[in-house]
Amino acid sequence: MFKYVKQLTSLVAMVAVLFTFTTETMAAKKSKTLKNTQKKGFVRCGVSQGLPGFSNADAAGNWTGIDVDVCRAVAAAVLGDANKVKFTPLSAKERFTALTSGEIDILSRNTTWTLSRDADIGLTFVGVNFYDGQGFMVRKSSGITSTSQFKDGISACTNIGTTTELNMRDFFNSKGISYEPVAFEKADEVVAAYDAGRCDTYTTDKSGLAAQRTKMSNPDEHIVLPETVSKEPLGPVVRQGDSVWEDIVRWSLNAMIEAEEYGITSANADSMKTSDNPAVKRLVGAEGELGAAFGLDNEWSLRIIKQVGNYGESYKRNIADTGILPDRGPNELWTKGGILYVPPAR
């Protein structure tokens, strides 16, 4: 029997390891995500594989974009440094699995907030950082200027695993037009195929169309049709079941938007501490105890504004100045005719 002592000990050891593992996972403490993030020293953020203006890496591997800024804001709030983010590029297909399996803690990847995603698959949407809608791009030379000119047999290139596929069906069905859907796994292949002439139209969110147009061999040959065929509120997503972490991400985004509303910018944030407006003072941490509710200090929002900037600065830097969508459209503050309206930070 002594022969097997070695095997038996290793077996017992293995079983013991397995059980400690299990008890660890079961002990779902209050905001494990926050604790883990602080322990690791960086925020784990899922982004796109390259969508200019939203999340895009330059040659040196620096990520920029308004989706990227949400993660940077959380890092500034939680860790004190907006650069302490580890970005994971994800395809549309991989994104939710990466989040629910715990590979990332925030999914900030131009993701549409829908009922079934929110309710069904273990996700929680925390807000909207870009109001978008699905549109169509065609070649200028085709002479098409409106979706009403689409005819039976039109071929449409798009991505799989997005709401786009479903909206496309709804749209063509409602118009009674037969179409050929050509759905690729990655956006780069969609652009390449459409650019080569495989499809008559390319459909995705309008911001995406505007951004991808810049990647075409000759951007001026293509136009985005005026019609918007769906509502696409894009926003960051977190795993279900950690309400504290959910609040941190939600209010990091809200703080950026509210900062713009009160005219607090990265340049003047420090001087705003002496403002007469209590709402401004709360946002820069000079009044109230807002951070305590999340287990953070009081200057969490000040750091966001100083390091990342307010929403308007982020939009200008990433989307307007890059020529993608100079006009803010619905993504303007409610006070200026847009629909950006966030609950007050108090």
Next chain:
Amino acid sequence: MDLKLQKIIPQLITVLVVVLVFGFFTYNAQINMENRGIDFGYGFLSQESSFDVQFSLIEYDGSHSYFRAYLVGLLNTILVSVIGIIFATILGVIVGVARLSPNYLINQFAAFYVEFFRNIPLLLQIFFWYFAALRALPLPQDADAILGVFYLTIKGLYVPAFIWENLNVFLYSLIAAIVAIVVIRIHARKVQETQGKQLPVFWIAIGLIFILPLLSFLIGGVSLSFEIPKLKQLATTSFIYEGGVSLPPELIALTLSLALYTATFIAECVRAGIQGVGKGQKEAAASIGLNPNQVLKLVVMPQALRIIIPPTTNQYLNLTKNSSLAAAIAYPDLVLVFAGTALMQTGKAIEIVSITMLTYLSLSISISILMNWYNKKIAIKEK
């Protein structure tokens, strides 16, 4: 200690460990899914899928169920695998034989082909054939007709559709011809074994397979007409072909790259098989008076096949599994439709991935069983 017990204990421990590890993973997944509010279940398969698929062998649109979408993907995977296997085998045999050709140009060309296509990653080849073809092919309005009726364009290969009348009569005549040929072959063999006479079976077979279907046209009321694709304008510079059958470029590029890639491996199997038959066998066969054709058919090939079949089975399996790279170029196979879009829309990752894995496993096992059966059939039968 008992020798039997000594043998059993390590195996028991192994089984126990495997069960524990699996149990742990299942338990952990369950806990985690419960914590995150994810339900487990296969009920979604009967829900409406609400997405369309570009290319399908059965009737399908978004109003059908997810299960139907699964079938669409599965059939598309089988389609591309079967066509790929047929072309890869034909090309592989030709190249394999060509590598043994005494003609320097032919064997060098075959060797170059094998080395070139075997050593480039398949995904790269798929991208090459797809995007190179897309760039090279004309737009529908610029395409010239091939043989007057085929149009190869960037939007696909348009071929005339067959319009049959009394198709069943034609099929019956074809079946009758095949049955007659089988009967005649059996009879001819008997005649040869008992009387030593050889009947011209080959010519009789050719005659039957043409004459019977021809008769069905003449007296069976069968007629066949073609619907030729016609150009249709969608917008100023946007055209398609209407009527006829359209094969998407994704299918063509995928089949082409799978066949070209796998054929290199099959060619090597064929070469190994033929070279594996001893030289003495051929000489002995020639010395008993068989002509070169008979040497090949009766002596070399039966022995070579035994060496060729097992490794070729592996290549068939590889081709089937490699067809899952289709997702990269929008060919709606099982991975793109089911493990792609359906997974995304439902969020049922564990369920869908498990079904997909099980499906590929079943496909592979079916091919294996079929090829093992064939291998047994041609193996040396000891009497």
